[in-house]
Amino acid sequence: MITGITVPANGNATVIYQATANQYAPLGLNGSITNTAIISGNPITSVTAADIITADLEASLTISKSISPETITESGELTYTFIIQNTGNTALTITDDTVVTDLFNPILDIAEVTFNGTVWTSPDNYTYNETTGLLRTVPGQITVPAATYTQDPTTGAYIITPDSSVLKITGTVVNQTQITAQKSSV
Numbered sequence: 001m002i003t004g005i006t007v008p009a010n011g012n013a014t015v016i017y018q019a020t021a022n023q024y025a026p027l028g029l030n031g032s033i034t035n036t037a038i039i040s041g042n043p044i045t046s047v048t049a050a051d052i053i054t055a056d057l058e059a060s061l062t063i064s065k066s067i068s069p070e071t072i073t074e075s076g077e078l079t080y081t082f083i084i085q086n087t088g089n090t091a092l093t094i095t096d097d098t099v100v101t102d103l104f105n106p107i108l109d110i111a112e113v114t115f116n117g118t119v120w121t122s123p124d125n126y127t128y129n130e131t132t133g134l135l136r137t138v139p140g141q142i143t144v145p146a147a148t149y150t151q152d153p154t155t156g157a158y159i160i161t162p163d164s165s166v167l168k169i170t171g172t173v174v175n176q177t178q179i180t181a182q183k184s185s186v
Contacts, residue, residue: 023157027149031055060088074175078108082167086144087160097139100167107133108171115167
């Protein structure tokens with residue numbers, strides 16, 4: 001409630017305010033917020049104005065990377081795991097042409113690449129430079145389902161449950177001395 005506004009005869013007043021959606025805002029598909037303003041005072045008759053804003057339809061991604069095991073020796077097996085999480089109300093689809101790019105250090109001799117448990121092959125799903133360790137997925141291969149939004153019947157707050165996809169790259173750590181020798185002989 002805003003009080004204390006005086007509007008002179010034949011004049012006007014502008015009130016501008018900004019608000020941030022909280023946990024009670026329905027941000028899922030078809031979610032909307034109705035903003036209603038009521039102007040009242042003495043001696044005027046109350047006036048009501050309303051505007052509706054809708055939730056953006058978009059994927060909202062975060063990515064995390066982990067390496068396992070934490071301790072590795074040269075020529076040991078290593079797995080890079082990328083978890084791509086979507087808190088948005090729209091799925092990331094193949095038409096979004098999303099690409100994951102990473103420069104592996106240590107460099108791997110790749111044994112297997114999987115996306116959500118499905119084996120990927122090069123160059124159909126990804127490319128990899130064995131000299132530099134640069135991996136890049138082919139555009140349109142990465143997909144992530146939309147998050148789900150449920151409303152707590154007691155509190156009315158919305159609970160966002162993100163969905164995710166997992167990209168795993170497993171291989172043997174490359175002997176850096178061999179790479180240096182190969183580069184020198186070229």
